[in-house]
Amino acid sequence: MRIFLTGTTGFVGNALLQQITAEGHYDPVVAIRRQVVGLPYGVQVMRVGGLQPETQWSKVLEGCEVVVHSAARVHVMHDTSSDPLAEFRMINVEGTLSLARQAAAASVRRFIFISSIKVNGEGTPVNMPYLAGAQAAPADSYGISKMEAEHGLRALAGETGMEVVIIRPTLVYGPGVKANFLNMMRWLHKGVPLPFGAIHNRRSLVALDNLVDLIVTCVEHPAAANQTFLVGDGEDLSTTELLRRMGVALGKPARLLPVPSRLLEVGAKLLGKQALAHRLCGSLQVDISKTRELLNWTPPVSVDEALRKTAKHFLEQQNK
Template sequence: MTAPLVALTGSTGFIGRHLLAALTARGYRVRVLLRRPGELPPGISGAVVGDLARPQNMAAALSGADAVVHSAGLAHAMSGAPEDDYRTFNTEATRGLAQAAARARVRRFVFLSSIRAQSGPSADRVLTEADAPAPTDPYGRSKLAAEEALAGIDIDYAALRPVLVYGPGQKGNMAALLRLARAPYPLPLGGLSGRRSLVSVESLADAVDAVLRAPDPLRRPLIVAESEPVSVPEMIKALRAGLGRRPGLVPVPEGLLGAALALTGRSELRERLAGSLAARAAGLAALGWAAPVETRHGLEMLARAGG
């Protein structure tokens, strides 16, 4: 039998690069959609140059495709981007691509959404898909609006809501945490108790494979998270273990650390360090999926490999 053909967007981004490698390794034929001409990535069946901001001309990209995996978009790290830009690149481009996929009779549309479509940067409970979505910033609102657009299109879809993703080539908060772990001095983070769910690029790719293979219609959002949330001290301990070092953590009370950050004009960093954002992949578990990576081990291996 011919292997399924997946049309992939965002193949040059952090997540997209890993998805391209993982899908081809699992036997899928992959056709990438590129924004500009360039060297064809290895191991794929073809590439099409096109503009997601004008997805009405996607017939060549989607012809014969069994599924679309849409990982392109304006990233959360672009915090200074206007709300209209998030709407254009994350909502309207997704809507147009899904409509084109429906016209091309693509079987399933897999959208890389975000946990921020469901929650702000922290939550006081473990999140599941049963919780009403309550995004708090333009990025999260644009992702939720894209999910709502998909629900109005006649195509089977899965809107994956990954928590914070880590892996080689990572940026943003996880890259900053790895830089801290590499620092040669003790860190005053041992007293932090907030717990966060993470997901490795390996686990995320496995979840994408699971929804591509699911036999029944999905048409819903699905959280993607590894099984056990971890605290910042546990993250640092795992990363430093991968670097062959002791944890080197000083248990400064959260209140004192928060006051120190406020004095230096970095109050927003306190929520990112001390706040909790734990989530459970209940929907994927119902499909029989379990994350193949345990977070502490994944972080250790990431640091050992050089991040």
């Protein structure tokens, strides 16, 4: 089966390309804007422009049965654009829908869109997880753009008959993870005492291996057509528990001080770090029962196994 993958230089897209190539069941095609080294053997590479509304994809899409679209303008903590929503819409909405329309015109059978849990919102009460069918409530420009892309893709599916599959991951971690998760590992590795020993939130995360496995499942599973799936590891952790288990994986027991979360939130507000405090102290849970039942899917990798793999890669990079 010929399959076109976008975003293959990114965290999720690259892992998906490696997995699909290793399995050997598919004929993967990727598009690049500039020369890229280290692509797996046998991958067909084509030069195109970026994910812009005017980009022409016809040559890339020729003969493809499935598109997996993970490329996007990603969420950033400190966006300097004068109109962030317009920038997000240009790439994540207009660029995505242009690709999807051209895919439908090229007789692509299925379009898999990697969306975001931010379409659902920014947080949940403890033990009241988001459901796949819940009303969308995005709170930032990135989440709004992903929601609008989802709406456009569903409409296009109704007009053209091309199957659309939407996957909304929670925070993705694994070998090579960046941003706050990487900072957390750095703190633990250095033995820095952290004031996160009394946080009783619950957060759903998803290991990179689990997300890739679900995407591959959705490539061919008949029940995935025109569905929206939430994805997580199936085990929700508090920030305190995550730090402790990550410390075990690193071989560096976490040094956690039992500072009340309310005090942390007040301090973060004074420092202008409310968003970071929300991620550390707030809850965000997803119910993946629909994903499990409709696709007969179970996350293949446990949290502790995924943390060990993540820690192993981190330590290898530290020793280079």
